[in-house]
Amino acid sequence: MTTTESGYLSPVIDDDGAPFWEYAARGELRVQACANSGCGELRFPPRPCCPHCQSFDSEWRKMSGRGRIWSYVRPHPPLLPAYAEQAPYNAIVVELAEAPRIRLVGNLVTSADAPLNSVDPERLRIGARVQVVFTEVDGVTLPRWVLERT
Template sequence: MSGDPLLPAIGDDEAPFWEAAAKGELRIQQCANCERLRFPPRSMCPWCQSLESRWALMSGRGRLYSFVVPHPPLLPAFSDLAPYNVILVSLEEDATIRLIGNLVNRAGDAINAVDPSSIELDQPVQVVFEDLTDEIHMPRWVRSAPAQTSSS
């Protein structure tokens, strides 16, 4: 465990996300009516107002959309980890779906293990999961090779 001082609260809308993470899967809520992906999860689709949804399996691949290195940390609980990165990842399946996390070298690394000067926008990343508690398997991100495209 990397010593995360804060853990997310798990409500009814978020529970399937964390259950999938415990299995090493990245799943995003999808409207059963209009089929649009949505994150963060919520009870009602913001586009068609349907109350029906499912959880779509994602590839776990994305691109680093943005990042910040807090100086000093905003919360005292993070002071021993500074400097650390907080990244925003656009998913491969839908670039409008963005998840917040940390860039690490491998699962289990501390959130300050990556040199902030080595972080570049638009880097391809892949999700990994760190088991923080029995319920919380935190998505983290590692650098990955660009997805292969077939040439015609």
């Protein structure tokens, strides 16, 4: 991660991860998968070689965008000044519904463009079902999460 001119964290986009961010910019959550017909394992973070079969063949599979909160934290105090005005906010780890070994980090918000502190901290629960939404921050489209409506 790097910091942008506005002081927010921004991902470092390398060759292996670039497709993830390109799909995010289109509003799609995709995860890298081994394209070896005998393997097919999903992997995140993206990398050139499958850790299961060592194949260099890969593809990007579309995910449903559903998951559950696997873990969360409320930073006290925020470590970067740009985030101080949005405290208290959260950072969550989401386990994807169709790929429980794949976990993504983001923020739980009330809507895609809502501030990071839009969800009452008392509503955070391990196991809560969430759905991905996307928003652009400083030129990068980031996945965020909203509580799934049931």
